[in-house]
Amino acid sequence: MGDAARIALYGVGREGLQIKGLAMRLFHLGLKASVVGDMTTPPVGKGDLLIVSAGPGSFSTVLGLMGEAKAAGAKTMVVTAQPNGEAAGRADYVLTIPAQTMADDRGARTSVLPMGSLFEGAQYVLFEVIVLKLKERLAISPETMRANHTNLE
Template sequence: MFAGALDEIRAVLEAGADVEADRLCDELLRARRIATYGVGREGLMMRALCMRLMHLGLDAHVVGDMTTPHLGGADLFVVSAGPGTFSTVNALLGVARDAGARTVVVTAQPDGPAPRSADTVIHLRAQTMADDRGGDNVLPMGSLYEAA
């Protein structure tokens, strides 16, 4: 089972996740300030990413924390929307755009409403809860997307 889970993650990484990670890094390094957001387990992954960015010396914050500053023109808003849309993600993308911030959506569904409204889309070719059909996958629901 462990080897099967690793094989599933490896397949996502080999499907271009490294190129997508480079694109995300370019966006992160251009930003004066970074805010991250996600829903549920995706939110936990975005919180972990934010912490690592802060450890690397970047000015990074999680939307919803008490100390998160407002965003402006030189800033970046990074959200995860694995299935392509969440109402809160869509609303916050609008707020970030209105503030003049650049927006990045990390997703497995690049044709969803949230990615279509973003400046940059990071496409992870992984199963989410939106397209989980059971099957033979070792990693259930959105676990593969979240791990990638």
């Protein structure tokens, strides 16, 4: 992630909320990160990375965006609970979170949390650890991160 020229991120529903949180923290680290669908998201191409979330393994929007990014020369990364899913099969990089999603919340329960809550919560923790590791690897100070935080709140 830290080597990408630009990083575009996308997720649907509550997974999308976690992806937006990651985009914000990547921006705080000084990386050129944006959320797909925002009016200010630049095009992606060679040297860029598209990070998508597809907990259940696939969403039509995710697959479409991955196709566009790859056609433009960008690399793709999928965050999923289904490493053998369609999105993972098309991705350059796969981050697997072995947690219940809405696709497998019926029958024998693996979590007391409803639908995809376990996966979404695990995303939050994973993303915070990723940010911590990137912060260390890129030698970014807390002061630098704070300087990149908005003052329009």
